Amino acid sequence: MKFLVGDVGGTNTRLALADASGLRLDTLIRARNDDHDSMLTVVDAYKQAVDCSDVSAVCIALAGVIHDGIGSMTNRDWRISALDIGQSVGAPRAVLINDLSALGHALPDLTTMPVCKVESPATNGQSLVVGMGTGFNVSLAKKTHDGGTVVIEAEVGHAELPASIKSMLEVELGWSAGRFRTIEDAFCGSGLERLFHATTGQTLSGEKIMAAFTDGRDTGAIRTVNLFARGLGLLARGLICQYLPRDGLVFAGSASRGILDSTALSAFSDAFLAPGMDVVLPNSIPVSLITEDAAALFGCAHMLNATS
Numbered sequence: 001m002k003f004l005v006g007d008v009g010g011t012n013t014r015l016a017l018a019d020a021s022g023l024r025l026d027t028l029i030r031a032r033n034d035d036h037d038s039m040l041t042v043v044d045a046y047k048q049a050v051d052c053s054d055v056s057a058v059c060i061a062l063a064g065v066i067h068d069g070i071g072s073m074t075n076r077d078w079r080i081s082a083l084d085i086g087q088s089v090g091a092p093r094a095v096l097i098n099d100l101s102a103l104g105h106a107l108p109d110l111t112t113m114p115v116c117k118v119e120s121p122a123t124n125g126q127s128l129v130v131g132m133g134t135g136f137n138v139s140l141a142k143k144t145h146d147g148g149t150v151v152i153e154a155e156v157g158h159a160e161l162p163a164s165i166k167s168m169l170e171v172e173l174g175w176s177a178g179r180f181r182t183i184e185d186a187f188c189g190s191g192l193e194r195l196f197h198a199t200t201g202q203t204l205s206g207e208k209i210m211a212a213f214t215d216g217r218d219t220g221a222i223r224t225v226n227l228f229a230r231g232l233g234l235l236a237r238g239l240i241c242q243y244l245p246r247d248g249l250v251f252a253g254s255a256s257r258g259i260l261d262s263t264a265l266s267a268f269s270d271a272f273l274a275p276g277m278d279v280v281l282p283n284s285i286p287v288s289l290i291t292e293d294a295a296a297l298f299g300c301a302h303m304l305n306a307t308s
């Protein structure tokens with residue numbers, strides 16, 4: 001068996017081959033979407049670099065919604081057809097899944113980096129994956145009695161920002177806080193850029209804001225990143241009440257890695273672990289970070305192996 005698996009985000013696409021033993025990381029290629037007109041040209045470029053003959057099935061995870069084998073990207077003007085991609089590599093079977101669902105299915109195969117540790121966690125078989133890259137979304141992964149995983153999809157990024165975060169932004173940013181209406185307006189790579197602009201009046205990419213924060217000399221970057229991390233802690237507090245993920249809150253995506261693998265972690269933890277919630281205690285929920293950029297591909301490989 002030979003599979004083609006992929007993860008199409010708003011900014012980047014990752015493609016690799018997989019087989020019965022799992023993902024073949026030696027075949028992994030990451031492409032910038034801006035260098036391509038469509039997903040089909042990304043696949044064409046991949047075929048030039050990696051031998052895709054005899055691929056029997058394709059699974060592509062994408063940041064968007066899927067209806068009848070067509071995926072519409074949330075943060076990119078691409079429509080992705082499972083049939084077209086299957087035909088492009090000559091595979092008789094091709095499926096599309098939501099990228100956060102793929103991450104939920106990938107959890108059993110991933111090692112994660114602990115961010116907030118818990119002495120003796122109470123488990124309920126539920127983990128919440130929080131993806132923060134070009135966009136924001138979550139999925140709930142629930143272990144089943146037969147050792148499998150059921151994944152519940154969501155489109156949380158499009159929900160209104162919680163009132164506690166709106167109030168915090170109003171205090172910190174004044175009228176500019178009105179630019180942040182949905183969760184995704186604030187909590188993603190471009191949300192960090194928007195926050196930096198509202199704080200300093202300047203424009204900088206998410207990566208450069210984090211680099212300036214780490215450098216420690218740019219007060220605007222320090223203020224922005226700490227505000228972002230504090231807001232993310234408040235958001236995470238609300239998410240654990242909504243989903244009760246006693247097995248853990250697991251962050252993924254480039255923006256999550258940038259923020260939580262930095263000294264801004266303390267601003268996140270202070271907000272997340274603040275006293276005052278009696279029923280669900282945040283300090284009983286382990287928080288961790290997926291450091292593998294191609295994590296969703298493990299979920300695609302897992303899905304194809306489970307259904308072939």
Ligand SMILES: Nc1ncnc2c1ncn2[C@@H]1O[C@H](COP(=O)(O)OP(=O)(O)OP(=O)(O)O)[C@@H](O)[C@H]1O
Pocket residue numbers: 008009010011012013063075099131132133134135136188189190192205206207210253254255256257258259
């Ligand atoms: N170190 C960093 N800190 C903060 N933000 C970052 C960092 N590196 C990249 N970003 C931002 O993360 C976003 C890209 O995230 P990612 O690489 O997870 O892309 P993606 O998979 O295409 O996104 P998605 O799946 O959410 O559509 C960009 O907005 C980028 O500016």
